[in-house]
Amino acid sequence: MAHEGGRARFHRLRVAAVDRLTDDSVALTLAVPPELREAYRFTPGQHLALRRTVDGAEIRRTYSICSTAPAHEAPSSLRVGVRLVDDGAFSTYAHKEIAVGDELEVMTPAGRFTLDPNPAADTAASGSAPAPTSGHYAAVVGGSGITPVLSIAGTLLEQAPDARFCLIRSDRSTASTMFLEEVADLKDRYPDRFQLVTVLSREEQQAGLASGRLDEERLTALLPALLPMERVAGWYLCGPYGLVQSAERALRALGVRRERVHEEIFHVDDGGQDRDRVAAPTPAHSTVTAQLDGRSGSWPVQDGESLLEAVLRNRPDAPYACKGGVCGTCRAFLVSGSIRMDRNFALEAEETEAGYVLACQSHPTTEKVELDFDR
CATH class of the missing domain: 2.40.30.10 (Translation factors)
Structure with a gap:
């Protein structure tokens, strides 16, 4: 990458x-x-x-x-x-x-909502086991959530001849469906390895599934009927917050292991925030130390601003894109101190457990916090 x-x-x-x-x-x-x-x-x-x-x-x-x-x-x-x-x-x-x-x-490209069909080169460098690229893969997408999954499915089917991919997509209507021709082309090129299931929430279809939203109850019934659940090596959920959460809960109810589920949220609104969370107190005077491109600096954090905002005032080259906790571009390693994150729709549980945070959503809860953007 x-x-x-x-x-x-x-x-x-x-x-x-x-x-x-x-x-x-x-x-x-x-x-x-x-x-x-x-x-x-x-x-x-x-x-x-x-x-x-x-x-x-x-x-x-x-x-x-x-x-x-x-x-x-x-x-x-x-x-x-x-x-x-x-x-x-x-x-x-x-x-x-x-x-x-x-x-x-x-x-340049960023993000970890990925599936690499040829992980061998990265494996040698990292020492980790390669991701399996044979067997079944599946995605549940809504609206523009098709965009990254189109790349994932197309690349996988082209480069891994033993792989199969099932795409369950939800759109409002045929007229609003992005990349119709590109998805149809995948079906034509890989008729035995690419399975397409389309659900329209506001338009009746002549064939296929009945219209309506893909909620948790519907997905819990639908997914085992479509796929051998135990053989799906990776699930890719992408789209609006509500759809992704419904799909995640359905997979959890069906016994799918957490490490097989990958998520990317589009269109987050206030409904995606934890309204009942009690924020940890912010110290009256806090300082952030940041390692960025091999150079380190320390700066005060002004009242109410995120750690990213404090760094940007002094290092405009700090990485960020959305500032909404969605894209993960501002991912940094928390070296010392403690923080609270307002929202996180980009980091996997394994990343947060390892010490990574989203700088755009992080606020200090100790007087000194140290971040490393280079890790």
Whole structure:
């Protein structure tokens, strides 16, 4: 992955194509020049942060890569899906202004919602066991949650001839469904290894499942009827908070081990926060020490600001994208001190147990806190 062994950085990439997918979504294809291709080598499921400045204010948004990852060489292009959101500062710009030939500031790939079909090289370096890439894999996605899973499924089916993939996708209607043609192409190319189940919440289908939401009860009944549950090596849940939580609870009820379930949340709102959590007290005077690109510094944390905000006041190059606890770009290792995180929709339980935090959601609960962004 591009960010391994070096922190993610921005480069200017040229827009090679703008494809309208639905009335409210487009796909942007970005050309990667030869000298930057290694920097943009990605693992299926990762995302890109796009940056622009408006009236002196910097705007960053993350969009998942939907391209199939090349088997051996680094990519010459990257494709991302952008869905229009109400009053979205970047998505409105993408839909109304971005044109072929424009240059965009694009961060190198990041994110851990991934499945690597060829983990052998990473295994040798890390000493860990490779992820299995034979057998069954499955995903439950909603709306634009299809974007990273399209990359995961396409790359896996192309590079792991023994693998099978089941995609359960939920959309409002056929007209609002992103990447219809690309998913249909997977079905045509891998008819015996790719299983597609489509559920529309606001439109009746002539065949297939009845319309309606995919809630916990429905998924608990549906999944064992579709798949040999004990043989599914990995589950990928991506989409709105409610759908992902329903799918996670259904899998837990069906006895699926936690380490086989991977989640990425899109469209988090206040309903995704723990309203009953009692916040730990914040010291009157706190200092954060941060290791970043081999350089360390210590700075005061002002009242109410996150550790990321304190670092950014002094190190504008600190990594971040969404500032909402979703993308995981600001992931850092907590070396010393203690913090509270307002929300976390990016780190796996194993990561938090190992000591990693999201700097954008972290507030000090001790007078001194030390973070390491380089680990």
